[in-house]
Amino acid sequence: MFSPTNMPRSVSTLFSACTTFAGSIMLIRSMEKELIPDELRSYLSTAIPYLFTPLSPNITLVIDEHFGVSRNQVYDAAEIYLNTKISPSTERLKIGKTPKQNTISVAIENGEVVTDVYENIKLTWAYVCTKPENNSDYEETRRFELSFNKKYKEKVMDRYLPHVLKRSEEIKDKEKVVKLYNREWGSINLEHPSTFDTLALDPELKKMIVDDLKRFLGRKEFYKKVGKAWKRGYLLYGPPGTGKSSLIAAMANYIKFDIYDLELTSLSSNSDLRRVLLSTTSRSILVIEDIDCSAQTRDRQQGGDDYDGSNSKLTLSGLLNFIDGLWSSCGDERIIVFTTNHKDRLDPALLRPGRMDVHINMPYCTPQAFSILASNYLDIRDKNHYLYDEIEGLLESTNVTPAEVAEELMASENADVALEGLVNLLKRKHNRKMDPDAVKSTLSNLAFGNVIAAAARDYKKEILAQEKLKSSSSFNEEVDLDELMDDPELEKLHADRIAALKKEAEKREALQRKGHGEYREISEGDFLGEVTGTEKAICHFYHKEFYRCKIMDKHLKSLAPRHVDTKFIKLDSENAPFFVAKLGVKTLPCVILFSKGIAIDRLVGFQDIGGKDDFATRTLEIILIKKGIISEKKDNEDDDCHENSRRTVRSSTNPDSDSD
Template identity: 35%
Template sequence: MMRAIIVLLVIGCLLFMIRVLLFKTGLIFVAKKWWRFIEDCLHVHQFFKVPEFNEGMQENQLYRKVYAYLNSLTSIEDSDFTNLFTGKKSNDIVLGLDPNQLIQDNFLGAPLSWANQDDSATARTLVLKLRKADRRRILRPYLQHIHAVSDELEQKKKRDLRLFVNLRNDRDGCCGRWRSVPFTHPSTFDTISMETDLKNRVKSDLESFLKAKHYYHRLGRVWKRSYLLYGPSGTGKSSFAAAMASFMSYDVYDVDLSRVADDADLKSLLLQTTSKSVILIEDLDRFLVEKPAAVSLSGVLNFMDGVLNSCCFEERVMVFTMNSKDHVDQALLRPGRIDVHIHFPLCDFSSFKTLASSYLGLKDHKLFPQVEEIFQNGSSLSPAEIGELMIANRNSPSRALKSVITALQTDGEGRGAANAGRRLDKSGSKKSTDADSGEHGGVFSRENTVKEFRKLYGLLTLKNSRKSQSFDLAAAENHS
């Protein structure tokens, strides 16, 4: 009897020592791997692939959901290796899947594993491995569970927007063409100096678009809206596009046309965008004038029309920026392709005061009358130029204002002509005012505020109704 107790004690101690040894040396992971290998040999397994793209190179939504789900699993920490990223705050550490990483999961008592297959020759795929015996019991509920968890995660990180940029099409036929980084542009509608009424109208236009899903569908139209932001350099077009995305909580796809091989390539890029996104094409006029090679006008027109495919073009806002729309083909600007035109002028005295208030904290100053007089004489600068002078002299408001006055007198002479109602092109010839160009869909600019305000609220005369469908639409949305 005594002997048996001693043997039991020795065995107990031995087991305890082995356990300590396994954990202290990390051999436990090797043991677990062996155990898994033995289990694998004893069971028949089944594999399910979740590729990132379908045959038409459209994004497979399930891939995104599974990917988000796997990144949320605590077992990602037990993988042999995993990626570490900084989170939203600089001291946050976030774990992320590595290419070809293996992750274990467990659902309703059944062990499962996922492999993140990412070899550069083929598209990325997540591969689920589960026991054949468990398939009937768990596959469907497991996928539903993934849906539920990823939807919950999506809700939580609603504000974590991403900025996508397109890569060159070097790796033909391979993976996605977009790479993304967190979208953290600080611009908001509050930080942009712009006439308040104009800003509010753009905001309400965006709001009514967001709510108009059923309205668009009832009309048999794709739920998208296009905006043209045009005006001289440094007037806030790019900042405004960023503010629009933040306002709507949309991701941004910034299309670099110089990296697009041809029309088909542009189309495939569009197909790989996701819903709830702003698709931004900057300096479109410059591209079309200077670089007609890679992408043709009809390629751009198809792109603007959303390739006539509602399945992959819902809930998109397209934003185009241009310095001037004088030299672009009118087909680009017709309603439906561009629904809203927003003019970004050089500074006038009123926007100067807004800048002085936000950059220097000045509501009034003894130099203001002098500045006003210079603006009235036709001098102007871009908000970017004035903003830079104010930032550089922010410790001394008087010095800042003096430097703005000097810059207006030296560099800004004659540049304010557009703000006074007439615009000059580079060759000096007179161009029509922006109000005149209102016939191309809706134009939001200061010069035609009253006219466009009437359009926006459906008070347009019958005569104009054909040309301004976009605003009839906006009016109908407001009332639906």
């Protein structure tokens, strides 16, 4: 350029100078093409503009939705975290709700910007969603762009992003909906209302369980230090109806762990068990209910021939490896829960110290548990009710489950009526336990067996006496019946009869402890244990407002005491949506017949019973007999056989005799 002092004085001089300058430029460009390679020219043309661009003080971190073939954990955490940072100035939001969600979800829309402040550092988040232009085979790509002053890079990487990860986990735990997974790992929301506050357990026992769960969750480093897998095992044992399933639900609701229901009977080999284990997630509860019903887990001393796995590839050793072997280390924060109605049937290997960490006996209803139930169902907060002392006294001497107590308390909203019904139930059970006359219809009292045996003995004596008279040449010949009764064969018949009656009584008592002999209502949580824990079961899916369901209730209630070999239960279809869907219950009443835990047949409505409401109980009984779920009753098994047997043949043929 020319300086002002040397400015040309004429147009011709200026034109000459411009011509000279243009020629120089052309010469330089021609030399550039010959002397500078194309690659260097391209680099210089790109870099030179940056020399004249002011430097930006910010840096931008790009957080893609996927990192390689896996989801980006930072992206997922940011998505949750930023939903809590949405400001009133945000102009566009995405909202949605799935059928299983309880609340509406809110998220930022494409192009929106969210500002966050951490330790006086201003951070700007932008959500960017890019759709493919021409190729529809590719999905849209989503990412977050985090911008901030580059001098804070280390603080953001080392402290802010871990803060986002931690905060997102806290939000997930707070808002998490506990899931219940079945064998195929389909899931439903676990909407079981059981909590430790409402659970009918002794307060000291509940406190022990809660403290144990808290200690387990906070000991990750401890388990790592001692070289053990981060897991905890619980064995829940006790009679049906004592709340084992409710306790599992309360544990899941308390620690927000999903539940995986492992059905051992559906697994054919140890490899199946390993595959199932690998498909479960961390922070979950693995449940094996009624483990005593699995042949592989029973005491080997009771049946060694079945233990070697010849009939099944799923072995006890495979199950033990699942509990505390090498495969138990797959996943963290796992809780394994076994339930059983009969702890004594389990193989000792399952019970050895260190295998199941906590053994919890689920007892019959205690006065403390009753207080919780009375508070839950009747809103009774103190012990001032006039029946309270009587109920507590009866509970001390009577075995009744919390489920039975709850059923009585639900019978009426009037506290007086409900508690009077409970008193009547406890008295019936107490009298059945203490009064020999009250158990004659169940053949569970040995004295009744002796009466039957004595009647048979009198009958034998009468027949022998008649035969002796017929064979005698003189009707005046005296017959010594006492000598006849000393006959060894008759004494053997007498002893065999008593032994048979005693064995039958013991069998019936064992079945009654499992809930046989009465028509009971169960909860959805107890359903699997009830139908798999017995040889035969009849379950009535009902609706409390349906008239025909009430008719079916009446007939099944009448049949239950007559057929003790089969369990009679009912389940409210409104409170059991999972099993209603799984078993395909569409028409009510629906009576499903189970053999060894498998549904073998069903009665739908009244179509199999003639289609009329006024059918006889005997009609239903015959249908169930034909289907093989109950057995035909013999005449001498009726409830009135006791009274008929007391009248001996001799007393009827000789009313004037005063012999005993």
